Amino acid sequence: METNAPKRRDNKKSLRVKVISLGNAEVGKSCIIKRYCEKRFVPKYLATIGIDYGVTKVQVRDREIKVNIFDMAGHPFFYEVRNEFYKDSQGVLLVYDVGLRESFDALDSWLGEMKQEMGSQANMDSIVFVVCANKVDLTKRRVVDEGEGRLWAESRGFHYFETSAQSGEGISEMFQAFFSSITDMCENGGKRPVSEVSVGFTKEQADTIRRIRNSKDSWDMLGVKPGATREEVNKAYRKLAVLLHPDKCVAPGSEDAFKAVVNARTSLLKNIK
Ligand code: GTP
Ligand code: MG
Numbered sequence: 001m002e003t004n005a006p007k008r009r010d011n012k013k014s015l016r017v018k019v020i021s022l023g024n025a026e027v028g029k030s031c032i033i034k035r036y037c038e039k040r041f042v043p044k045y046l047a048t049i050g051i052d053y054g055v056t057k058v059q060v061r062d063r064e065i066k067v068n069i070f071d072m073a074g075h076p077f078f079y080e081v082r083n084e085f086y087k088d089s090q091g092v093l094l095v096y097d098v099g100l101r102e103s104f105d106a107l108d109s110w111l112g113e114m115k116q117e118m119g120s121q122a123n124m125d126s127i128v129f130v131v132c133a134n135k136v137d138l139t140k141r142r143v144v145d146e147g148e149g150r151l152w153a154e155s156r157g158f159h160y161f162e163t164s165a166q167s168g169e170g171i172s173e174m175f176q177a178f179f180s181s182i183t184d185m186c187e188n189g190g191k192r193p194v195s196e197v198s199v200g201f202t203k204e205q206a207d208t209i210r211r212i213r214n215s216k217d218s219w220d221m222l223g224v225k226p227g228a229t230r231e232e233v234n235k236a237y238r239k240l241a242v243l244l245h246p247d248k249c250v251a252p253g254s255e256d257a258f259k260a261v262v263n264a265r266t267s268l269l270k271n272i273k
Contacts, residue, residue, distance in 0.1 A: 023095035025074035031165035050081035155206030201251035218264035
C-alpha cells in the first residue's frame with residue numbers, strides 16, 4: 001500500500017496530450033519539431049508523407065506531460081490521410097514561412113479544413129493554437145512582417161512566435177508557452193483561459209487593418225465602389241476612422257492603417273466633383 005501511494009499521486013499529475021502541426025508544404029513544420037525534439041536541423045527538404053508520429057515527455061511545473069505529436073503533411077495530395085487526425089487535439093502548431101505570403105494567407109484555409117474535419121466536435125475554444133512565423137533567419141526574403149503575423153494570431157486569441165528551425169531562434173520559448181498553455185487549459189476544465197492571450201483589440205479591428213494593408217487602391221481601401229460619391233466616401237471614411245483611430249485602437253499597425261485611410265480619402269475627394 002505504502003509504495004503505491006506516491007505512484008498514484010504521480011499518475012494524477014501526469015497528462016497525456018495530442019498536438020498536431022498544420023501549414024503549407026515546405027514551411028518547416030517537421031524541422032521545427034525536429035529542432036525541438038532532436039536539437040538538429042536538416043537543410044535538405046524531405047516532404048512528410050501523409051503523417052509522422054512521435055512522442056516526447058515534457059515537464060510543466062509539477063506535471064509530467066506526455067505529448068503525442070502528429071506532424072501533418074502540408075501537400076494537398078495528402079488531404080485524405082490528414083483528415084483522420086484532426087480530432088481530439090489539444091494543441092495546434094500553425095506554421096507559415098515569412099518569405100512566402102501565400103503560406104500566411106493559407107492559414108485561414110487550414111483552420112477551415114480543421115473545423116470541417118472535426119465536424120460537430122469542432123470546439124476551437126478547447127484547443128491551444130500557436131502561430132509560428134518560421135524561417136526568420138532568411139531576413140532578405142521576408143515578405144510578411146511581425147506586425148501582420150502577430151495581428152492575425154493575437155486577434156484570434158492564438159499565441160504568436162517568430163521562429164527559425166535553422167538557428168533555433170524562438171523554438172524552445174514557443175514550445176514552452178505551447179505546453180504550458182495546454183496544461184493550463186487542462187487544469188481549467190478543458191477551456192482555453194481567455195485572459196491569457198487577451199489583446200485589447202477586436203477581431204474586426206485586426207481584420208480591417210489586414211484588409212487595408214492588402215487593398216489594391218484607394219477605393220478598395222475605403223471599401224467603396226470605384227466612382228462612389230463624396231457622401232459615400234465620407235461615410236466609409238468615418239466608419240473606418242472610428243474603428244481604427246489610434247486613441248481607440250491598440251492593434252499593431254492601427255496607426256499606419258489610419259494614416260493610409262486618411263490619405264485614401266484625401267486623394268479620392270480631390271478627384272470627385
Ligand atoms: P511538408 O512535410 O511537405 O508539409 O513540409 P514541412 O512544412 O514539414 O517542411 P520541412 O520541415 O520539411 O522543411 C522544408 C524546407 O525548409 C527544408 O529544406 C528545410 O531545411 C527548410 N527549413 C525549415 N525550417 C527552416 C528555417 O527556419 N530556416 C531555413 N532557412 N530553412 C528552413
Ligand atoms: Mg513535414
